[in-house]
Amino acid sequence: MTRLTPRVPGTDAETGPGVPVPLEAHEDLVIRERLADPSLVDWAVEVALGEDESAERRLAVPLGGDRVAGQITVTGWSQALRVLLALDGRGGFPDLRDQGGRGDAIDDPRTISWGLNTNLAEPDQRARMWGYHDVGRRAYEAELTLDDARIPVTPLPDPDQFERARVAGIYDVLLDGMDNYLADRRFVQSLPRADADALTVAAIISRLHMRGVIGRLAAHGIDQFLDLGCGVVPCPSTSPDQDEPYTSLQDIVSRHHSTARLVYADYDPYVFGASRTAVEEHPLRPEWVQGDIRLMRQFLASGRVRHVLDWRRPIGVLVHDVLPWIGPDETVSAAMTVLRDALPPGSAVSIVHATDLGTNRMSRLSAPFRAEGITFRPRDAAGIEALFGGWCLEPPGLVPPHLWDPAHPHANLAPNRAGALAGLAYKPLTAAAPRVEEEKGTDHR
Ligand SMILES: C[S@@+](CC[C@H](N)C(=O)[O-])C[C@H]1O[C@@H](n2cnc3c(N)ncnc32)[C@H](O)[C@@H]1O
Numbered sequence: 370m371t372r373l374t375p376r377v378p379g380t381d382a383e384t385g386p387g388v389p390v391p392l393e394a395h396e397d398l399v400i401r402e403r404l405a406d407p408s409l410v411d412w413a414v415e416v417a418l419g420e421d422e423s424a425e426r427r428l429a430v431p432l433g434g435d436r437v438a439g440q441i442t443v444t445g446w447s448q449a450l451r452v453l454l455a456l457d458g459r460g461g462f463p464d465l466r467d468q469g470g471r472g473d474a475i476d477d478p479r480t481i482s483w484g485l486n487t488n489l490a491e492p493d494q495r496a497r498m499w500g501y502h503d504v505g506r507r508a509y510e511a512e513l514t515l516d517d518a519r520i521p522v523t524p525l526p527d528p529d530q531f532e533r534a535r536v537a538g539i540y541d542v543l544l545d546g547m548d549n550y551l552a553d554r555r556f557v558q559s560l561p562r563a564d565a566d567a568l569t570v571a572a573i574i575s576r577l578h579m580r581g582v583i584g585r586l587a588a589h590g591i592d593q594f595l596d597l598g599c600g601v602v603p604c605p606s607t608s609p610d611q612d613e614p615y616t617s618l619q620d621i622v623s624r625h626h627s628t629a630r631l632v633y634a635d636y637d638p639y640v641f642g643a644s645r646t647a648v649e650e651h652p653l654r655p656e657w658v659q660g661d662i663r664l665m666r667q668f669l670a671s672g673r674v675r676h677v678l679d680w681r682r683p684i685g686v687l688v689h690d691v692l693p694w695i696g697p698d699e700t701v702s703a704a705m706t707v708l709r710d711a712l713p714p715g716s717a718v719s720i721v722h723a724t725d726l727g728t729n730r731m732s733r734l735s736a737p738f739r740a741e742g743i744t745f746r747p748r749d750a751a752g753i754e755a756l757f758g759g760w761c762l763e764p765p766g767l768v769p770p771h772l773w774d775p776a777h778p779h780a781n782l783a784p785n786r787a788g789a790l791a792g793l794a795y796k797p798l799t800a801a802a803p804r805v806e807e808e809k810g811t812d813h814r
Contacts, residue, residue, distance in 0.1 A: 400413075400428065400430055402505065402508075403496075403499075403501040403502065403504075403505025403506075403508060403509060404430070404436065404499075404500050404501060404502070404505065405434065405435050405436075405500055405501065405502040405505070406433065406434045406435065406436070406500060409430050409431060409433050409434070409436060409500065410428070410430055412430075412431050412433070412461060413428045413429060413430045413431065414428075414429045414431075414455055414456060414459065414462075415427070415428055415429075416428075416429055416441075416451060416452050416455040416456070417451065418443060418444075418448045418451055418452075419448075419451075427441050427443065427452070428441075429441055429452065429455070429456055429462065429481075429483075431459070431460065431461020431462055431483075432461050432462070432463065432483065432484045432500075433461060433500075434500060435497070435500040436484075436498075436499060436500025437484050437485045437498050437500070438482065438483070438484035438485040438486070438487045438495075438498040438499055439462070439482070439483050439484055439499060440468075440480050440481060440482040440483070440487070440499075441480070441481050442478050442479065442480045442481075443478065443479055443480075443481065444476055444477075444478055444479075445475055445476040445477065445478075445479065446475060446479065448479070449467050449479040449481055452481045453465060453467060453481060456481070456483065461483075462483040462484075463483060463484060464482075464483055464484060465481070465482075465483045466481070466482055466483070467479060467480075467481055468480045468481070468482050468488070484498075485498055487499070492509065492510045492513050492514075492520070493506055493510060496509045496510065507670075510671070510672070511670070511671060511672030511673075511675070512672055513672070514671050514672050514673040515672045515673055515676045516673075516676075517673075518641070518656065518657040518658065518659065518673075519641075519659070520659070520673075521636075521638075521659040521660055522658055522659065522660040522667070522668055522671030522672075522673050522674060523636075523660040523661045523664040523667045523668050523671070524661065524664070525636050525637075525638060525659065525660075525661060526636060526661065533552050533741055533742055534550075534552040534553045534555070534556035534741050534743070535550075535552075535553065535637055535639065535743075536600075536637070536694050536743060537600045537601055537635065537637050537639065537640045537643075538550055538552070538553030538639070539553050539556055539557060540572055540600050540601075540690075541553065541600070541601050542554050542556075542557045543557065543565075543568055543569045543572040543573075544569075544572055544573065544576060544615050545615070546601060546603055546615055548601040548603075548643040548644075556737075556741055559737070560734075560737060564733065564734055564737070567729060567731070567734075567786075567788055568734065568788075570782075570786050570787075570788070571723070571731070571786070571787055571788040571789055572690075573779070574769070574770050574771045574777075574779055574782070574786065574787045574789070575689060575690050575721045575770055575787070575789055575791075576615065576616075577770075577771070577777055577778055577779065578689070578721060578770035578771065578773060578774070578777060578791055579618060579621060579687065579689065580616075580621050580774075580776075581773060581774030581776060581777060582685075582687065582719045582773075582774075582791075582793060583618070583621045583622055583625060583685075584625065584774075585763070585774075585793065586685040586717055586719075586793075587622075587625035587626060587629075589717070589795075590683075591683050591684070591685040591716075591717060592626045592628070592629045592630065593629060593630035593631075593632075593678055593679060593682065593683075593684050593685065594618070594622060594629065594630070594631050594632070594684070594685045594686075594687065595632045595634065595678060595684055595685070595686045595687070596618055596631070596632070596633050596634065596686075596687045596689075597634050597662050597686060597687065597688050597691055598634070598635055598636075598662065598688070598689070598690070598691025598692075598694070599618070599633040599634060599635050599640070599644075599687075600635065600640060601640050601643045601644055602617050602618070602619065602633060602644035602647045602648050602655075603615045603616075603617050603647060604646060604647040617647060617651075618631065618633075618687070619631055619647075619648070619651045619653050619655050620651075622653060623651075623652065623653045627652070627653075629653060630656070630677070630678060630679070631653055631655040631656070632655065632656045632657070632658060632674075632677050632678055633648065633655055633656070633657050633658070634657075634658040634659075634660055634662070634668075634674075635659065636659065636660060636661040636662070638659060641657060641659050644657070645657075656673075656677040658671075658673055658674055658677065660674070662691070662695075662704055663695055663700050663704060665703070665704035665705075665707040665708055666707050669707065669708070669711045680711075680713055681713060682713060682715075683712075683713055683714070683715035683716040683717070683795075683796075684712055684713065684716045684717075685716065685717045685719070686708065686712065686716065686717065686718050686719070687719050688705075688708075688718060688719065688720045688721075688756075689719065689720070689721040690721050690722070690723070690789070692705075692720070692722055692748075692756070693722055693723040693745055693746050693747055693748070694743065694744055694745065694746075695744065695746070696744040696746055698746075698748070698752065701756065702755065702756070705718075705756045705758065706758060709757075709758045709760070709796065712796050713796070714796050714797065714798045714799070715795060715796060715798055716795065716796045717793060717794065717795045717796070718757065718760070718793070718794055718796075719791070719792070719793045720753065720756055720757070720791065720792055720793075721770055721789050721790075721791045722747075722748055722753045722756070722789055722790055722791075723745070723746075723747040723748075723788055723789050724747050724748060724749060724750065724753065724788065724789055724790050725747055725749070725788075726769065726784065726785035726787065726788055726789075726790075727784075727785040728785060729785040729786065729788050731745075731747040731788040731789070732747045735747070747788075750767055750790055753767060753790050753792070754767050754792070757792060757794045760794035760795065760796060760797065761794060761795075761797075762792045762793065762794050763792075763793045763794060763795070766792060767790050767791070767792040768784075768790065768791065768792075769784045769785070769786075769787035769789065769790060769791065770787050770789055770790075770791035771786070771787055772784060772787075773791050773792075773793075
């Protein structure tokens, strides 16, 4: 097989729906590069998808070795029939079948498969069944996630974890939002009144801190933002008053930049579902990434995260009230190191992190959270400062969030009411060039 056949977007073979295909990409080169046994391509069948000489041609690679499944996606019934007729009865194409289309129209894409069923397999497992080697599988996954926010860029926690109260839901209850379940409300109600109040005040103070941070970053010229552990993005109707704590980040950002890039990330699929309308209908057109930041290396190396931000220019990263929900200190520290290394010089990291402040000992809440199956790990000032990796903290340094910006609406509250410390630091312009290796490295789960 020497003839090169350009792939056409939307009629991809083994690359999933809607993957943008570079013009120079050729289907057989792409598949050959990814296969653990590239010699299988030599036995491939080239299928013409139309009558005349200029008709598009597709490559069907037979099974063999680690390759236990294959498929081609074409446009419409007539092309599907051509593929079936061309492969029927040939060795290497067992259980040949038309798996149907993504819609009912006559020209909707249809997938012709052979070998084992990959329908329900995870992308990595699917690519393994197609006989791709490690790098090929990662390339496939990266491509797959580029444009589809529904596809997680890392494995997500066991869904059972979310059947009980969830952090995002509890936070939503505290902020008087509408995107929570009975389990979330029951958990908050089960807390002693003083503890529930302490959490509520801390949540409100932390949310309102976002405005000061975005204002500072925007004044510094930053116009792309990544919100890690973003929680539910509220619809505008739930926050008509701009001073409400539940005002969304997208509304705050768009006050400064009407064309900013904004990317939300969270590992809770429910958060994604609950936020979709608010995000999709917003003029800023924010992007969404479903991923677990404990797997920061994998998260940052994903095609989607590389694609939705411009990694040649500074990025403002919000890490607000997410790290206390991640247990082992080494996991948090490793994730933040990977993040800092990957960011372009001039980028900023803003952290809000729960801590014991005087008599307001947030660590007293770890036990009730633990009983609910949720990690809650306040850290001391030294532990929080270490997460900036030696980058110089902007004035006023590491302080309770409502004392960070004099314009914070609750700047008059006692410092310990925040139950948290906040800081912002820029990556030095002289820092080494960013690094995101696509290897599985020091991630901890
Ligand atoms: C308390 S909420 C904070 C929401 C938002 N950052 C804020 O300040 O308003 C914590 C969020 O972090 C998310 N989260 C916790 N652990 C995470 C992880 N390992 N990866 C991604 N998101 C995570 C939870 O699902 C939740 O939505």
